[in-house]
Amino acid sequence: MLIDGIAGLKDQRGRIVIVGSGPVGLGLAVDLARRDIPVMLLESGESNANPVVQQLSDAELTDARRHDKMAVAVARRLGGTSNLWGARCLPFDPVDFAPRDFVDARWPIRYTDLAPYWDRAIRSTAAGANHFDTSPILSQDADDGFTADRLERWANVQAAQNVHADAIRSMPALEVRTRCTVTDLKTAGGRVERLTVAHSITGETVDIDVDTVVLAAGGIETTRLLLAAQKVNPGLFGGPDGPLGRHYMGHLIGEIADVTFSSSDIGRAFDFHVDDYGSYVRRRLVASDRTQIENRLLNCAFWPVVAPVADPRHRSAILSMVYLALSVGPLGRLIVAEAIRRRHALDKPQRIAAHVRNLIVGAPSAAAFAAQFFWRRYFRPERLPGFFVQNAANRYGLFYHSEQAPHPDSRVVLTDQVDRLGLPKLKIDLRFTDQDVDSVVCTHDLLDQWMRKVGMGVLHYRMPLEERAAAVMEQAAHGTHQVGLARMADDRTQGVVDGDLACFDLPNLFLATTAVLPTSGQANPTLTAVALALRLGDRLAQRMTSKPEVHTPMSKVASL
Incomplete structure (x- = not known):
């Protein structure tokens, strides 16, 4: 059921309250409602974009060259930023979860903990099937320093509200409210007791009692709510000097080289195509785990693109x-x-x-x-995600999409200004480091050596060696992936939530957002965030049916 506004919104005890209707929040809400678990989903925006509501996400950018405008990074409307994204869906890699002594982050879960959820996450995003490998381009005995046989795939339906339209319309256990902006988390006794919800247009407010709250409002807006709660209760989330709002990551993207393939067949193999599972896919070039670890590289993917249009x-x-x-x-x-x-x-x-x-x-x-x-x-039925124009010279731009290393000085903080509904605004300081840049340059060099060795092609740099790092830093800008701001960890000194996405300090408050990811990997983060949310859904379903008195981590539950 879809309802507009706060009229009649009152005590929500007995329901799970989810804040945010993007692919993560809406996917979790539908998953729970299918089990007849009552869910209330609160969305700040309307069914369509409204600039008056969108302005609530305005923020101060420390360096506007480094961060996307907020209208590009955040969408306050039903479906969230799925209305803006390119709909690329692929999981994080096993190496992303592994301890790496050159990356300042540790995942409290393993890749195998998420493996059972990829199928469900793919279905929740309408992205075909859990199939991310394809037939080899090269012979089986070729050097395995890199691979060209991994796929990325795209959702056939871009906007989450369209993917889940039938559920929103017909599921008795699901109530979706638009124009409902959460402005305050009221805590007592180590729990979230009430939410203050404002009408996004009129500003009228109501306090509602809650049992279980899931913040799924995107990485930046979820962090903003937590920082506002911390301002009232400074000891929350590790305190002012703790992890909340720090380690802000996206990806390094751009081009510093062209690639000439050794044959037209290889170039053709990198074009978009519909696979046997019913959605568009594309190959990408990725360094093997061994190559990454031995050379202390951040995870990075490459693919050929057309010349600068x-x-x-x-x-x-x-x-x-x-x-x-x-x-x-x-x-x-x-x-x-x-x-x-x-x-x-x-x-x-x-x-x-x-x-x-x-x-x-x-x-x-x-x-x-x-x-x-x-x-x-x-x-x-299959939605073409982009364009790739082949040429007779077999020469293309080489696009990179690289992991950004976590750094505590890359962060967001509250300012003294407030928005129209009284919530403090953010100052966003996204920073890139020499480690990020050097890894991109080194990975290019290793890729060039590998391609020459296996006879696949050759790279042509667009600038001399001494200018490449500066070129990568010049292009370093992001803001749409919003990783690491409220990361998961083993304890509250290192993160905001545990491996089951429960806040250390407020155990009835859960985060389902890209902000919990400790590292950014080479992949777009949405599918991994959806998988984590569905894993959380299993835990919440268990709580709703058995109502355990103490918090039991999912990893222990699974072993019983």
């Missing part, structure tokens, strides 16, 4: 058409996610005449490409 010297009618389309905001957002669009084009196109000349010369090919793209993206 903004530069008309590519003389491609298709790429010029793409650039001009991306430069028109509403049209560009139909093609790619907003964060991706902004990396390729400004809202006002540059060098228009040159792009128009390219388009005129190759008009037939551009028209055919456009028709096929929109057909495959909007009128097929």
Whole structure:
């Protein structure tokens, strides 16, 4: 059931209250409601985007070059940031969970603890199947320093509210409330006793009693609520000098090299395609666990991309058409996610005449490409996630998507300013370090050596050796993945929640968000966060049915 506003919102004892309706929160809510466990889901936004509500997420950016604008990083509406994302779904790798002495983080769970939940997470995101390996490009006896045989896949339905539309409409145990902004966690006796909920437009408030609360409002907004609670009770979450709000991570992304493949077949193998499990997939190049550990590398993935679309010297009618389309905001957002669009084009196109000349010369090919793209993206059951244009030279840009190492000075803090509903605003200071940059440069070099050795191709750097680190740092900017701000750990000095996502200091408060991930890996974090939420759902279901008097970690429950 979908209800707008706070009218009639009152005592929620006996229900699980989930704050936030993105893929994580909505996926958890539906999973619990399917078991006839009563769930109340509170969403700050409306069914559609409303700039008045969106402004509640405005924040101060210490360095605007490093962090996406908040309208790109956060979506206050039903479905959350799934309305903005590119819908890439892949799990974290086993190496991400392993102790690494060069990474300042320790996971309190193992990869095997999440393995049973990948299938359910894939179904919850409409992303095909739990299948992330494909047939080898190279012979079986090729050097295994890297692999080109791992897949990333995309959801066929982008927005979470559309994935779960039937459940929202018909599940008796699920009540979804829009225009309901949680502004305060009221604690007593080491528990969350009440939530203050404000109407997102009028500002009218109501306090509701609660038994169990799950914050799933995204990494930044979840952390903001916790920091506001800590401001009232400074001893919470490790105290002011504790882990809350620190270790903010996203990913390092960009291009410093091109790649020439040794054959057109190899280039073709990296194109988007629908696999046997019914969604679009694409190969990526990743260093083996051995290569990463031996060389003290952060996890990093690579894939070939088209030439920079903004530069008309590519003389491609298709790429010029793409650039001009991306430069028109509403049209560009139909093609790619907003964060991706902004990396390729400004809202006002540059060098228009040159792009128009390219388009005129190759008009037939551009028209055919456009028709096929929109057909495959909007009128097929499998949603085409992007575009890849093959060329006769087999030369492409080489895009990297690298793990960012946790660092305590990369953080968010409260400011003295408050939003329209009285919640303190954030100051965001996302920082990248020499370790992040050096790892990207070194991984490129090792990849080049490996590709030459196995006969797959060769890298061409766009700048000399002495300028590569600076080029990586110049491109270092993120803000949409929001990892590490309230990380899980073995104890409260190192993290905010335990391995079951329960807050150390408030055991009836749980976090289902990318903020709990201790490391960022090479993968987009959403699928892993959904899997963790579904694992939490099993624990909450057990609590609702057996009502144990003491908190028992899931790892111990599973061994009984």
